[in-house]
Amino acid sequence: MAQTVNRTGVLIEIENHQVKETSLGVLTAAAGQEIYALVPLDDASGLKEKLAEYGVDHIVSIKGVEDDKISPDLLARILVTAVKEYGLDALLGTAGAAGKDLFARIGAILDEPLLSDCVQVDIPGKKAVKSHFSGKTFATLRVTGILFLCTVRPNAIEAVTAPAEGQLMTFESDAQDPGWMKIVELKKESGGKRDLIEAPIVISGGRALKTARNFEMLDACADKLGGAVGASRAAVDAGYAPHTIQVGQTGKTVSPRLYIACGISGAVQHFAGMKTSKVIVAINEDKDAPIFSKCDYGIVGNIFDVVPALTQKL
Amino acid sequence: MKIFVCVKHVPDTANNITVAGEDAYDDSDVKFIINPYDEYALEEAVSIVEEKGGEVVVIVVGKDAASTTIRSALAMGVDRAIHIKTDSQFLDSSLTAKALKAAMDEDGFGDLIFTGKGSVDTEGFQTPYRLAHALGVPVVNDVSDVSLEDDRVRVTSEIGCGAKQVVEMNSPCVIGVTKGLNEPRYPKVMQVMKAKKKEIKEIVLSDLGIDVDEGKIFMEKLVLVPERSGAKLLEGSVDDQVTELVRVLKEDEKVL
């Protein structure tokens, strides 16, 4: 029996005029469906080749949403009208800060269930697998409802090419901003840095770093790795690193292909935020540190010797 | 000023989770706590009311056992509590939001509503949004700074890449909070004693007209994330160790 093909919208995220890597993984999560790439640009024609290569049947330029201070409530309402316009059965996005926020707004407006931060997606089955209990378990959840809404954890699904036609079209919405909130300022203090959640490689520092200054040692290594820097809660609470880069239960959940923990003991609450990484490496001077019993590779040694040596080798 | 704080009773993250059967976990031996993000919400509400006057009302949707979490919230300085009782902890945040809204309608207008940015058990990160939509008010989540200006509220929230946005919105509104906002207080013995005398109003979920069978999310399977069996320790001098590490990551694991 032929499986029904679902009309699936994928919200594409853009960075420096290019499709973000993480959005390509989301397209792969929708493979096999009739894919509508919803692109928040007045003219998405420059992305045609890339999107078609990753399986997009229809490329929809969404007009009038390029303003980076656009109200998320307006953007959500615009996407709701796009869902109706194209008769979409499913809508997928990236579970980064922006995607999680936007999809939760869409789910609320439509009163449809949303599966957030998923690592596996089955669109025809209306199912997905996601973390429960701070990364300790994976739950397979099935939803009823009309529109299947889902955000995909960055890096969880590897992008695979699947050439399709990538027919261009444009969409202009008549949705109105409820006008009850306004973004008055964007603070991009650490601008230009790689997003921690989306980074393919993360190197994190713990209490052992001792000063904020010493985090520069990790920055240098991250630059070589093409990755981002994270921190344990102990390092954040001691003021060595900002809370925005805390990994763990009360910080970010990351799932990079490589996670390197430097001077981190390996508390459950830290693992809650990085347990699903593909490969975990620990560097710790204490050979009995709990982290060594829960990771893939370990170096017993002083981070102030090992990290610079590693940076050199890369 | 009247502030509602919505709080969830969740398994302590230091616990191990035991899966029971195909699709459930065994909570009989598990210690439960206030959802960690909700502590920031409680602290913020209590300190606003300490400064400006008014009352803080905590609302918890949960089983009987959630009363321990309610007492902890009361000990932090919350004035009174509403416990919406359920037999089971359901998955669909749409039901939670409907229950919270119904209880708020019954209790009377709130000037502000605080929640944690998400709960550490089901990790859905949606209740603040669904609640705000049901109430017809704006919402910002992931908030690490709040300031009140007459009938406007100014909040700072994270938008990825370590960048933040400052948002102004009308009040009432829903604010989902995260770490960095404040330092939650530890209740003193006196406050714990006092909390025992504070009012907890109990409402049965079905009396709010909410039918759990209307939930749209179903658990099919729950499995433990496999534990790694222990690190392969790299040997030799620092130079040998990092050389071997880079080789392994490139050639064996193919992650570099």
Ligand SMILES: Cc1cc2nc3c(=O)[nH]c(=O)nc-3n(C[C@H](O)[C@H](O)[C@H](O)COP(=O)(O)OP(=O)(O)OC[C@H]3O[C@@H](n4cnc5c(N)ncnc54)[C@H](O)[C@@H]3O)c2cc1C
């Ligand atoms: C409700 C709750 C939520 C929490 N949320 C989080 C969270 O989100 N994220 C998080 O990380 N934690 C969280 N924690 C805290 C967690 O339990 C640990 O306390 C914390 O992770 C410890 O951080 P650490 O490993 O950096 O520090 P420590 O446990 O102090 O470990 C430091 C390690 O560095 C090693 N070391 C020291 N010097 C050197 C050196 N020169 N070279 C090499 N190794 C060295 C030591 O051997 C030690 O193993 C939470 C706790 C609670 C109760």
